Amino acid sequence: xxxxxxxxxxxxxxxxxVADALEGVLVAHQHKARIHLQPDINDLDQTAxxxxxxxxxxxxxxxxxxxxxxxxxxxxxxxxxxFSVVGLGDSSYDTFCNGAVQIENILKKxxxxxxxxxxxxxxxxxxxxxxxxxxxxxxxxxxxxxx
Numbered sequence: 001x002x003x004x005x006x007x008x009x010x011x012x013x014x015x016x017x018v019a020d021a022l023e024g025v026l027v028a029h030q031h032k033a034r035i036h037l038q039p040d041i042n043d044l045d046q047t048a049x050x051x052x053x054x055x056x057x058x059x060x061x062x063x064x065x066x067x068x069x070x071x072x073x074x075x076x077x078x079x080x081x082x083f084s085v086v087g088l089g090d091s092s093y094d095t096f097c098n099g100a101v102q103i104e105n106i107l108k109k110x111x112x113x114x115x116x117x118x119x120x121x122x123x124x125x126x127x128x129x130x131x132x133x134x135x136x137x138x139x140x141x142x143x144x145x146x147x
Contacts (some may be wrong), residue, residue: 001030001031001032001039002031002032002051002098003031003032003045003049003085004026004032004033004034004041004048004049004050004051005033005034005036005044005045005048005049005050005051006019006022006023006033006034006035006051006053006055007036007039007050007052007053007054007066007100007103008035008036008039008053009039009052009053009054009062009063009065009066009103009126010037010054010055010063010065010066010068011053011055011057011063011064012055012111012146014016014088014123014129015054015055015056015063015086015088016035016037016085017057017129017130018033018053018088018121018130018133019029019053020035020130021130021133021134021137022051022053022086022133022134022137023035023052024060024140025134025137025138025141026137029141032048035085037065038065038122039065040054040068040069040072040115041065041067041069041070041073042072042075046078046080046081047080048083049082049083049110049115049139050058050082050083050085050137051083051084051085052066052083052084052085052086052100052103052107053085053086053088053133054066054086054099054100054103055087055088055089055099056085056087056088056089056093056095056096056097056099056100059095060093060095060099060102061098061099061100061102062074062099062102062103063099064091065146066099066103067144068104069076070103073103073106074106074109074110075109075111076110077110077111078107078110078111078112079111079112079113081110081111081112081113082105082108082112082113082115083113083115084102084113084114084115084116084117084118084140085103085104085118085119085122086118086119086133086136087099087100087101087118087119087121088120088121088123088129089121089122089123090123090124091122091125092124095144096120096122097120097121100118100120104118105139108122111122114127118122119132119133119136121133122132139144
């Protein structure tokens, strides 16, 4: 059994729906999970696996609710943190999933260990992004190294 911190970056709520769906899968697999809608690094278990679910806002930026968290990560050593990322975006923009790429790079630069390739979900192809995110997570959870 693992513990997950689900960190949400959302403007219109789609990332929140994805986070809720992922939490359900994790709990069904006997893992612990907490969702953070206003993430603060001081509230997170650094021995847990961090799962960042974020959309991209404006000109390729992180949503407002996760920007403070991103700044906090830039000011800390996160060597004990393991993480992965679920990005939501619209491929008709040249900044497709740039928010997810930004947070991935910030966490890596802070020393966090990227343990599962990110999934970038194109909402034009997957109008219900939870479905693809759940499939991605189910495949990850089937890895015997996690269990």
